[in-house]
Amino acid sequence: EAQVTQNPRYLITVTGKKLTVTCSQNMNHEYMSWYRQDPGLGLRQIYYSMNVEVTDKGDVPEGYKVSRKEKRNFPLILESPSPNQTSLYFCASHGAYEQYFGPGTRLTVT
Amino acid sequence: GENVEQHPSTLSVQEGDSAVIKCTYSDSASNYFPWYKQELGKGPQLIIDIRSNVGEKKDQRIAVTLNKTAKHFSLHITETQPEDSAVYFCAAISGGGADGLTFGKGTHLIIQP
Numbered sequence: 072e073a074q075v076t077q078n079p080r081y082l083i084t085v086t087g088k089k090l091t092v093t094c095s096q097n098m099n100h101e102y103m104s105w106y107r108q109d110p111g112l113g114l115r116q117i118y119y120s121m122n123v124e125v126t127d128k129g130d131v132p133e134g135y136k137v138s139r140k141e142k143r144n145f146p147l148i149l150e151s152p153s154p155n156q157t158s159l160y161f162c163a164s165h166g167a168y169e170q171y172f173g174p175g176t177r178l179t180v181t
Numbered sequence: 182g183e184n185v186e187q188h189p190s191t192l193s194v195q196e197g198d199s200a201v202i203k204c205t206y207s208d209s210a211s212n213y214f215p216w217y218k219q220e221l222g223k224g225p226q227l228i229i230d231i232r233s234n235v236g237e238k239k240d241q242r243i244a245v246t247l248n249k250t251a252k253h254f255s256l257h258i259t260e261t262q263p264e265d266s267a268v269y270f271c272a273a274i275s276g277g278g279a280d281g282l283t284f285g286k287g288t289h290l291i292i293q294p
Contacts, residue, residue, distance in 0.1 A: 172224035
């Protein structure tokens with residue numbers, strides 16, 4: 072079954088405490104992306120990756136890092152989280168067109 | 182870059198009636214237009230898509246139309262049912278776009294019993 076998995080699904084943390092959200096896909100897609108979803112703003116792309124070791128900034132990259140050491144994994148790293156990064160995060164993978172989303176990670180930074 | 186506008190932001194219809202959600206895009210090079218449905222607590226799921234060489238596509242109660250000249254596309258849901266209540270997103274992409282989709286801001290569809 073085609074699947075994108077994310078962990079954790081829910082996370083409450085404090086300002087400045089580094090965290091990583093993992094993402095994995097089983098479709099052998101070259102392309103992967105991270106989005107954040109906020110009320111009234113829709114889905115905004117944070118970072119994307121075109122292949123192993125190839126990443127680029129999306130629309131809202133500030134405060135985030137990513138890495139792509141393996142094709143199936145694309146972790147999102149918040150080195151020093153701040154309250155304005157409280158949001159719902161989605162990982163996605165895609166071929167040339169169809170994009171598949173993970174179930175989401177709800178992050179709260181206090 | 183691409184910019185996608187979606188209207189309305191909220192749509193309430195009576196069960197059994199039709200619902201129409203409209204999107205416009207800015208990049209004439211965009212050639213793939215998917216629609217996603219997002220239910221509470223879940224990630225967006227692809228429900229229908231259309232490529233730029235096609236004007237209309239149907240799948241049971243849902244259909245999508247595309248007007249390339251005007252750069253707009255629409256989602257049509259007929260005979261709406263309670264399970265259609267969700268947030269719907271349109272999106273656009275240029276073929277092979279590595280940077281992924283550009284999304285509209287979403288429409289909250291409410292089906293009134």
